[in-house]
Amino acid sequence: MDKLAAIQLMSALAQPTRMEVFLALRDRADGMSVGELAKLVDTPPNTMSSHLSILGRAGAVVASRSGRVVTYSVDPEAVAALGSFLSGKM
Numbered sequence: 001m002d003k004l005a006a007i008q009l010m011s012a013l014a015q016p017t018r019m020e021v022f023l024a025l026r027d028r029a030d031g032m033s034v035g036e037l038a039k040l041v042d043t044p045p046n047t048m049s050s051h052l053s054i055l056g057r058a059g060a061v062v063a064s065r066s067g068r069v070v071t072y073s074v075d076p077e078a079v080a081a082l083g084s085f086l087s088g089k090m
């Protein structure tokens with residue numbers, strides 16, 4: 001991970017709702033849909049989609065589609081890369 005990617009990931013997580021979503025996804029190996037996440041943090045689904053888009057662009061989450069349902073989950077490789085970058089163990 002380079003410095004810019006680390007900054008983007010940390011910036012995405014520096015917003016309270018996005019951090020709450022990230023932590024919820026971290027604890028759910030099977031992932032969650034936009035609707036589930038929106039209910040969890042009491043946010044409209046379109047707003048949740050925006051948050052998930054930001055997290056996705058930063059590499060924090062990945063999306064998978066099954067029919068009409070998009071499920072989001074944490075990208076463990078990105079989280080590990082950030083930890084390695086911050087600890088200097090690249």
